[in-house]
Amino acid sequence: MSQNHNEISVSATELETLGDEIIILDVRKPAARSGSGLAIPGARWRHPFDAANWAGEFKGMRVAAYCVHGHEVSQAVRGYLADTGIEAVLLEGGFEAWKQSGLPVEPVADTDA
Template sequence: MASTITTITHDKLARLIGTPKCPLVLDVRTDEDFAGDPRNLPGAVRRRHADVEAWARDLKGRSVVVACRSGRELSHGVAAMLRHEGIPAEVLEGGHEAWKAAGWPLVPEAKLPVRDGQGRTAWVTRARPKVDRIACSWLIRRFVDPFAVFLFVQPSAVEAVGERFGAAPFDVENVFWSHRGERCTFDTMLDELGLATPPLLRLATLVRGADTARPDLAPEVPGLLAASLGLSRMYADDLEQLEAGLLLYDAFYRWCRDATEETHNWPGRKEGA
């Protein structure tokens, strides 16, 4: 079914999720509906439909997709209110249930750190990231929480900072979000967050190879490692490096999803030229 000017199909939204141009996905399910399936569309943030006038002002300049349980009056009403405020808003056709029925990924809320008063998750790891820490941060921003807070601190302070500020420690020893055997923290996040899609699994191979000195895992591994090490030397500020790293992983993700079969050769000499 083709979407209307005020709706979007789950297939089309799935192609946008994970890309920097993805609209903000708003989950406006009731508390009862959310309790029935406490999982989120990738990158979705929850908002109470009854408070739309209060939080709409924070969405100026963004386009959004609104999802309720079945894509009916709740999401249509919220989207209409947002359009009244000048915010481009579409409704996910069939809502959360149609997305689930199509087999698209859903992120379990219970696996995430407790959200702060602004609805954000917080994560903490070692300063001076190279590969896995940037890859994990990209995954969280693009597929889990677009407003996630990242704290980069000295290694000895990671767990204490996590406890004090309600942030989930990652990519350090003896924590939940870490390496498991020969697999990286990025692999762990894909498994635990229900995001093990073919493109992300392909990307995970590159991350694992670059992070654990395994260039044999894929021909692209040395390229990812070189770019990652170059970024770490270009930026003294970890958050600035993260912002640059987002673009790097955006590019590798699109290659993993859309371009693995494409080659590029210099045009040959035309016959008779």
Template structure:
């Protein structure tokens, strides 16, 4: 976290570490890695669904308002924190994964293989059943 960065300061209270994810297992998992990164990645968190971080306004209304959300990017820095703040501003109970997807396996948690199904637009198919 950069203590001089307003985004980091505003988002820090909503960070969840991989070892505490069990406490928020009911959260809807949203992968917000940038499109080129997501398209090249072979894995994502189990049960996650990708949404384009460049188009939060285009998909935020599709999220359930009665279920909390966990967003993650590669490292848990700029992308997920920026999306988190937009979701919270829209009234969504959102948190972000500290360390991003790169920190997930370090906590001993499995990753899911992306489905080969074609996708387009601002969302992609989920990988496996929600965990």
């Protein structure tokens, strides 16, 4: 992603290497997020069906959205963000791919979900 800003997805290992270069958005549905009890460290949770109300806070930033498996939810959010001019990608395989890669996770804060 760092060289081709037209990509729409990034692997878990690629996302981890981006560090502070990108904001990670957890856009899992509330039940899926709380059911998992875990998140990518530093990820900001936003309700996936309310993007019209929160997208503006990420104008001018690079973001990566993830849902459980990287399918409909994160794809829709990524598309919406991109349509509003935000440089957005999705995490290939979603949170499950992140966990399967052995990358760090943290407990979901009670106030986030």
